[in-house]
Amino acid sequence: MQRGWWRRRDGSSATAAGGTLHGVIAADTLTYLDHAATTPMRPEAVEAMLPFLTERFANPSGSHRFARSVRQAVDEARDVVADVVGCKPGEVVFTGCGTESDNAAITGTQQRHGGIAVCSAVEHHAVLHAVEHGGGRVVAVDAAGRIDLDALAAALDDTVSVVSVMAVNNEVGSINPLDAVAAVVGEHAPRALLHTDAIQAACWLDLRDVTPHVQLMALSAHKFGGPKGVGALIVRQGTSIEPLLQGGGQERDRRSGTHNVAGIVAMAEALRLTDLERRDDVVRIAALRDRLVDSLIDQLDDVIETVPRNAKIAGSAHVCIADIESEALLYLLDEAGVCASAASACASGAMEPSHVLAAMGIDKRFAVGALRMSLGRTTTGADVDRATAVLVDSVRRLRR
Amino acid sequence: MKVMVAMSGGVDSSVAAALLVEQGHDVVGVTMRLWGGESDTGCCSVSDVDDARRVAQQLGIDHLVFNFSDDFDTHVVAPYVQAHTAGLTPNPCIECNRHVKFARLSERATLLGFDAVATGHHARVTPAADGSHVELERGLDRAKDQSYVVHMIDQAELARTMFPVGDMTKTDVRAHAARLGLRTATKPDSQDVCFITSTGGRTAFLGTRIPFRSASVVDTAGAVVGSVPAVEMVTLGQRRGIGLPGGGPKRFVVDIDVEAAVVTVGDEADLLTPGHTVREMTWVGGSHRLADFEHVLVQCSAHGTPQRATVTVVADGTGGSRSVEVRWLDRQRRIAPGQSVVLYDPTDRFVLGGGIAAAPLTD
Numbered sequence A: 001m002q003r004g005w006w007r008r009r010d011g012s013s014a015t016a017a018g019g020t021l022h023g024v025i026a027a028d029t030l031t032y033l034d035h036a037a038t039t040p041m042r043p044e045a046v047e048a049m050l051p052f053l054t055e056r057f058a059n060p061s062g063s064h065r066f067a068r069s070v071r072q073a074v075d076e077a078r079d080v081v082a083d084v085v086g087c088k089p090g091e092v093v094f095t096g097c098g099t100e101s102d103n104a105a106i107t108g109t110q111q112r113h114g115g116i117a118v119c120s121a122v123e124h125h126a127v128l129h130a131v132e133h134g135g136g137r138v139v140a141v142d143a144a145g146r147i148d149l150d151a152l153a154a155a156l157d158d159t160v161s162v163v164s165v166m167a168v169n170n171e172v173g174s175i176n177p178l179d180a181v182a183a184v185v186g187e188h189a190p191r192a193l194l195h196t197d198a199i200q201a202a203c204w205l206d207l208r209d210v211t212p213h214v215q216l217m218a219l220s221a222h223k224f225g226g227p228k229g230v231g232a233l234i235v236r237q238g239t240s241i242e243p244l245l246q247g248g249g250q251e252r253d254r255r256s257g258t259h260n261v262a263g264i265v266a267m268a269e270a271l272r273l274t275d276l277e278r279r280d281d282v283v284r285i286a287a288l289r290d291r292l293v294d295s296l297i298d299q300l301d302d303v304i305e306t307v308p309r310n311a312k313i314a315g316s317a318h319v320c321i322a323d324i325e326s327e328a329l330l331y332l333l334d335e336a337g338v339c340a341s342a343a344s345a346c347a348s349g350a351m352e353p354s355h356v357l358a359a360m361g362i363d364k365r366f367a368v369g370a371l372r373m374s375l376g377r378t379t380t381g382a383d384v385d386r387a388t389a390v391l392v393d394s395v396r397r398l399r400r
Numbered sequence B: 001m002k003v004m005v006a007m008s009g010g011v012d013s014s015v016a017a018a019l020l021v022e023q024g025h026d027v028v029g030v031t032m033r034l035w036g037g038e039s040d041t042g043c044c045s046v047s048d049v050d051d052a053r054r055v056a057q058q059l060g061i062d063h064l065v066f067n068f069s070d071d072f073d074t075h076v077v078a079p080y081v082q083a084h085t086a087g088l089t090p091n092p093c094i095e096c097n098r099h100v101k102f103a104r105l106s107e108r109a110t111l112l113g114f115d116a117v118a119t120g121h122h123a124r125v126t127p128a129a130d131g132s133h134v135e136l137e138r139g140l141d142r143a144k145d146q147s148y149v150v151h152m153i154d155q156a157e158l159a160r161t162m163f164p165v166g167d168m169t170k171t172d173v174r175a176h177a178a179r180l181g182l183r184t185a186t187k188p189d190s191q192d193v194c195f196i197t198s199t200g201g202r203t204a205f206l207g208t209r210i211p212f213r214s215a216s217v218v219d220t221a222g223a224v225v226g227s228v229p230a231v232e233m234v235t236l237g238q239r240r241g242i243g244l245p246g247g248g249p250k251r252f253v254v255d256i257d258v259e260a261a262v263v264t265v266g267d268e269a270d271l272l273t274p275g276h277t278v279r280e281m282t283w284v285g286g287s288h289r290l291a292d293f294e295h296v297l298v299q300c301s302a303h304g305t306p307q308r309a310t311v312t313v314v315a316d317g318t319g320g321s322r323s324v325e326v327r328w329l330d331r332q333r334r335i336a337p338g339q340s341v342v343l344y345d346p347t348d349r350f351v352l353g354g355g356i357a358a359a360p361l362t363d
Helices: A043-053 A065-085 A098-113 A125-133 A149-155 A178-188 A261-299 A326-335 A355-360 A381-399 B011-022 B043-059 B069-085 B092-111 B170-180 B201-207 B287-292
Strands: A092-095 A116-120 A137-139 A160-164 A193-197 A216-220 A231-235 A303-305 A316-321 A370-374 B002-006 B026-033 B062-067 B116-118 B123-127 B134-138 B215-219 B224-228 B252-257 B262-266 B272-283 B296-299 B307-314 B323-333 B340-344 B351-360
Touching: A043 A261, A065 A092, A065 A216, A065 A261, A092 A098, A098 A116, A098 A125, A098 A160, A098 A193, A098 A216, A098 A231, A116 A125, A116 A149, A125 A137, A125 A193, A137 A149, A149 A178, A178 A193, A261 A303, A261 A316, A261 A381, A326 A370, A326 A381, A326 B062, A326 B092, B002 B011, B002 B092, B011 B026, B011 B043, B011 B116, B011 B170, B026 B043, B026 B092, B043 B062, B069 B092, B069 B201, B092 B116, B134 B351, B272 B287, B287 B307, B287 B351, B323 B351
Parallel strands: A116 A137, A116 A160, A160 A193, A193 A216, B002 B026, B002 B116, B026 B062, B215 B262
Antiparallel strands: A092 A231, A216 A231, A303 A316, A316 A370, B123 B134, B215 B224, B252 B262, B272 B323, B272 B351, B296 B307, B296 B340, B307 B323, B340 B351
16 A cells, blocks of 8 residues: 555545545655656756746747747747757757657658668667658667667668667667767768757767767757656758648748747756756766666676666666566565666556667576666765665565 | 555456455555457557556555566467467466466565465455365355366465455445446456457467468268368367358267367267366365265356266376366266366365366266
8 A cells, every 4th residue: 555655745545435546755755766767857947937837828929029028938948959959049849759859850751751761779669669660670789789880881771761879778878979870871871861869868968069960869858857748859951851740830840839838948948957067967976876886786696787887878877687577676666765667668557678688688687687777967875875775675585 | 464466457356456455455456467469458458457557546555567478478378379279278367367367476476575466356265164274265256256267276375365356246346346436347347368359359369370270070970061261260069160051950069180180070969978087187275175075066167067076086197186087977068178177066165176178088
């Protein structure tokens, strides 16, 4: 039933006879290590969006002064995003989420230019399923989860219209060398567009280093302290793709639909602060991550760090633990108030075996005990130490 | 007690969870994801999982989904397909209970610190009068009794198994769900194997997995009287769908030779047998209990009428009591090989054990 760390904010208790109860759990009672799933909103971003949920409610596409003042907020947000991404404001297209951005990039390219898509085997399903749906090709990765450049070269030819390689992997945190990827694409499929899913990158990498290599880039606000339900697709100048949505022609005919003004404004504010604080955050969080993984490996046998630290982002603490099952481990962690994950979940909520670990060739004995802990801006030393203690205890219990 | 309740998204397991909460147990609901393919309720039965989760939310208990689809493939689906290839008539729900619900789920529950596993089956777990063992008893609602499909649960497992709705009629279960306002109160009972769709049936499922072979249909004298498109789909005792013209005397499938692809039809008398060998027996309180009874009652399908028989353990080289001979008091139709055969005490209340039908006996 209710566990100790649950706090119902209204103080109610569960009764079978009652109506629907909303079990509200206070985040400060948890050890949250699932920042790759979503990370808390920055208070400044919350603050920034509130006026647009209340008094500044106008539709920015309107023609009156009220609308124009809101339009200005959207324009300013676009400038901020462009600055952090290292592109022109006109290259920023606001979307409804990261998945939409990825789909628009791949499907939109194929609809405009024909041809097929190519992606790495460890892409997020927002890319992988879109590529497979369009009859595309999937390219192998190395043991660290990075695209195999020789295999990529072999998969490219004149029929390829778009190549999608993620900047940072969402499960294991590996960083792809997009400069090298761009060179391979330029040589073997010079007419193909290069798209990167940079959804997990914004907190950890300076996007200005990535942007020059690609024609398309997907971002999602809630991964860097913005709200859920808003994203962006960067469409570099000279690149044209077919819009997914037909309608009022917002975003210069590239994404119809009334602007999510509050979301867009908050996304920009979150991205601005993320960029401002990135350098310090990366150093601090990498140290916490190292402490977490080192102490696990010290205290438990048969734990492997899935990707070497020099090949991945600072916030990723993905480990594979032999002789236990992720689902059982996650239950014990959850019971102790530690939030982590394994792979992606299907529509039923069941954990699916990880396509990422399979592509990396991780030994099944270790892969079934995959654990994705992901750190973020709000992670503290106390979180890491508590998670370590709970994890060590839980793994020993499961191995008994 | 800390109880893990398996919630399928149906009314029985919903009420089972509710009763456990009312009894003051520390309850966590679990829905097992077993089948990833097509089903009547959509991919991996998402709508059933939704129902289970919403009921759990209403009851104020945690709800988890465990992915046991690998185990389900290995222990239920693959053997089901294999059995059909061999001309057997398997019961996948029983194999699921044997290998998944009362094995895999139960092991995990123990590992995670649970004291018991509960399900919504209509059956009862009761201590034997002399305290020597735990009985597996038919559910109170005889028409809904499911002791047949859970007959394989052993003593250690029974001691930590709970069937909260076993003491209720189905009408009372639905009434209780309605009183609590559970969304599953009027949900229809599931009837069929979860991975077989009502539109495609067994044929569609097996047709994509094994190559069907046509077979000639002959009478008991060996004369060809027709043909069937798939010998793998024919079941002993079957009357319809064997390509024979209507009218005339009732004719049954009385023999299936998968290898030679020949199906023999005959009249009911050709189906009757004095008994059967039953293999892979499991026992609720030990095989020695057979000695307590002159005859026992034997049930050969989920809702079949139990028939009187004498049962004796036969040596099968395993040194245990894994094989028995069931000898009917009155001759019965042959059991399709692969079907589960469950023994009950003469009062028709308690499961003694059960196994898989093998060869018929001769006089």
